[in-house]
Amino acid sequence: MTTSDPAPAHETPAVEFNQVVKRFGTVVALHPLDLRIAQGELVTLLGPSGCGKTTLLRLIAGLEQASSGQIRINGRDVTGVSANQRDVSLVFQSYALFPHMSALDNVCYGLLASGMKKAQAIEQARSKMAQLGIEDLGARLSSQLSGGQQQRVAVARSLVLEPAVLMFDEPLSNLDAKLRRKVRQDIRDLQQELHLTVVYVTHDQEEALAVSDRIVVMEKGRIAAMGGPRELYESPSSRFIADFIGDANLIDAELFTRAGRRCLRCGALELTDLPDTQAADGPVALAIRPHRIQLGEPGTGLIQGTVLRQAYLGSRMESVVDTEAGELLVFSDPLQSLPGVGSRVGLQVSASDVRITTRY
Ligand SMILES: Nc1ncnc2c1ncn2[C@@H]1O[C@H](COP(=O)(O)OP(=O)(O)O)[C@@H](O)[C@H]1O
Numbered sequence: 494m495t496t497s498d499p500a501p502a503h504e505t506p507a508v509e510f511n512q513v514v515k516r517f518g519t520v521v522a523l524h525p526l527d528l529r530i531a532q533g534e535l536v537t538l539l540g541p542s543g544c545g546k547t548t549l550l551r552l553i554a555g556l557e558q559a560s561s562g563q564i565r566i567n568g569r570d571v572t573g574v575s576a577n578q579r580d581v582s583l584v585f586q587s588y589a590l591f592p593h594m595s596a597l598d599n600v601c602y603g604l605l606a607s608g609m610k611k612a613q614a615i616e617q618a619r620s621k622m623a624q625l626g627i628e629d630l631g632a633r634l635s636s637q638l639s640g641g642q643q644q645r646v647a648v649a650r651s652l653v654l655e656p657a658v659l660m661f662d663e664p665l666s667n668l669d670a671k672l673r674r675k676v677r678q679d680i681r682d683l684q685q686e687l688h689l690t691v692v693y694v695t696h697d698q699e700e701a702l703a704v705s706d707r708i709v710v711m712e713k714g715r716i717a718a719m720g721g722p723r724e725l726y727e728s729p730s731s732r733f734i735a736d737f738i739g740d741a742n743l744i745d746a747e748l749f750t751r752a753g754r755r756c757l758r759c760g761a762l763e764l765t766d767l768p769d770t771q772a773a774d775g776p777v778a779l780a781i782r783p784h785r786i787q788l789g790e791p792g793t794g795l796i797q798g799t800v801l802r803q804a805y806l807g808s809r810m811e812s813v814v815d816t817e818a819g820e821l822l823v824f825s826d827p828l829q830s831l832p833g834v835g836s837r838v839g840l841q842v843s844a845s846d847v848r849i850t851t852r853y
């Protein structure tokens with residue numbers, strides 16, 4: 494497992510989990526979990542539905558209490574501290590705006606609730622709304638705003654409180670695909686510009702790759718891996734990570750050593766020209782990205798096969814090739830002329846594009 498920790502040793506982490514457990518009755522939503530999030534870092538919690546992302550976020554927010562373990566925010570032990578005393582803010586998936594209040598009143602709400610004078614609250618709210626490009630929407634009822642505008646109002650409402658940690662739980666799920674791309678970039682730009690510490694939850698791996706400094710991949714209430722987007726994509730530590738982040742061909746193989754050299758066996762196939770690996774001899778999974786495979790002449794390359802299916806997807810051609818290692822997915826340039834369905838092909842893969850991971 495990757496345990497890269499970006500916080501310089503002398504700097505207090507914005508968020509720190511020490512052996513935090515969360516149980517709901519007999520369900521263990523989080524197993525003993527350690528996590529440190531640095532100041533000004535955007536960390537994404539990524540994983541399939543039910544893996545514990547929202548629970549982890551709600552524990553930071555103080556909306557759930559840990560069953561055991563310790564949570565610190567900016568060095569302060571907040572384990573038993575209530576949500577409104579934690580200096581954190583959560584932007585909900587549904588935005589949770591007050592529909593019959595104007596956008597400006599929604600943004601002012603938290604400031605007024607904390608006892609700020611009205612004139613000052615309005616001034617601060619207006620300035621945050623301007624930063625987000627929604628200063629013209631102040632008088633509108635939030636029920637009259639588009640999805641993208643509501644999203645910004647919700648962000649302004651959180652930001653105006655200047656929280657130590659800003660959290661987003663699947664913030665783009667109510668937006669269409671085009672807008673999702675824009676808003677995720679807006680959130681990232683704002684986070685960088687204001688040097689905000691952000692914890693961002695999504696089940697969408699592309700979104701996670703696009704916005705994050707660091708991704709924490711969760712599986713069944715545990716951290717399966719963490720690292721930068723490129724590191725996780727390029728050097729997945731397990732089959733689960735390779736499969737979950739991006740598309741991957743996963744092939745069971747045996748790693749062995751012969752005359753001091755590391756070799757791989759997969760059926761009748763042997764690979765001797767391997768990239769460096771820490772893995773021990775024995776069963777492994779190979780992960781090969783579909784765009785790292787070329788369809789070549791039969792008899793050449795690493796594995797032989799027959800093209801079973803092919804689809805044109807605009808930005809790429811997708812071919813499924815039947816081989817002795819199973820069905821492999823290949824992405825090609827759509828402008829290239831390719832052997833069609835039924836053709837025998839040799840799959841060309843450079844050894845440096847083969848990743849050796851664990852089998853689970
Ligand atoms: N209030 C609750 N009561 C009982 N079980 C819960 C509660 N909240 C979450 N869980 C359970 O905890 C696990 C993690 O849930 P959650 O954190 O919502 O996952 P995610 O956000 O990754 O989809 C799931 O098994 C879920 O059913």
Ligand SMILES: [Mg+2]
Pocket residue numbers: 546547548
């Ligand atoms: Mg959730």
